[in-house]
Amino acid sequence: MKNQPSNFKSMTTLFQIPLIFFLLIFFGVANANTFAQGNTPSREAKKLYEEYCASCHSGGFKGWMTSAPEIGEIDEWKSFFDKGIEEMTHNVFTGEKKHEIKGECEDCSKEEIQATIEYIMLVTQ
Numbered sequence: 197m198k199n200q201p202s203n204f205k206s207m208t209t210l211f212q213i214p215l216i217f218f219l220l221i222f223f224g225v226a227n228a229n230t231f232a233q234g235n236t237p238s239r240e241a242k243k244l245y246e247e248y249c250a251s252c253h254s255g256g257f258k259g260w261m262t263s264a265p266e267i268g269e270i271d272e273w274k275s276f277f278d279k280g281i282e283e284m285t286h287n288v289f290t291g292e293k294k295h296e297i298k299g300e301c302e303d304c305s306k307e308e309i310q311a312t313i314e315y316i317m318l319v320t321q
């Protein structure tokens with residue numbers, strides 16, 4: 197019985213080790229996910245772009261008619277990108293600066309519009 201306190205202590209250490217491993221793995225994975233999100237466009241954003249934005253932003257007749265900046269052409273986008281993602285998202289989402297409201301994607305959320313703009317930036321950079 198004299199030994200109990202030290203046994204108890206070694207038991208807690210025994211439980212702490214897997215806990216530390218769990219935390220390391222958990223945060224490692226969480227970080228990897230954040231990293232992946234910041235660097236690869238979600239498939240959703242690409243799909244939205246192709247469905248709603250490409251008609252104007254991938255050249256073609258409508259792009260020419262509206263003189264919309266073309267994806268992949270950094271010179272055409274630079275002055276817009278310089279404003280930053282927040283302001284661009286605001287302009288597209290609200291239809292300010294004469295942009296089509298939500299870029300014609302009526303049921304798009306603000307997050308989806310932002311993700312789609314991030315996709316344009318990633319392809320164009």
Ligand code: HEC
Pocket residue numbers: 244245248249250251252253258262263264265276279283284285287288293294295296298299300301309312313
């Ligand atoms: C009907 C044509 C049209 C469609 C559809 C369209 N755009 Fe645009 N977009 C334009 C034009 C034209 C401009 C340039 C506006 C200007 O010169 O101020 C523009 C500018 C932008 C800008 C810069 C906005 C700013 O002033 O900060 C972003 C970002 C953008 N578009 C994203 C999108 C996204 C994302 C979609 C699809 C969800 C989309 N656009 C759909 C025509 C379109």
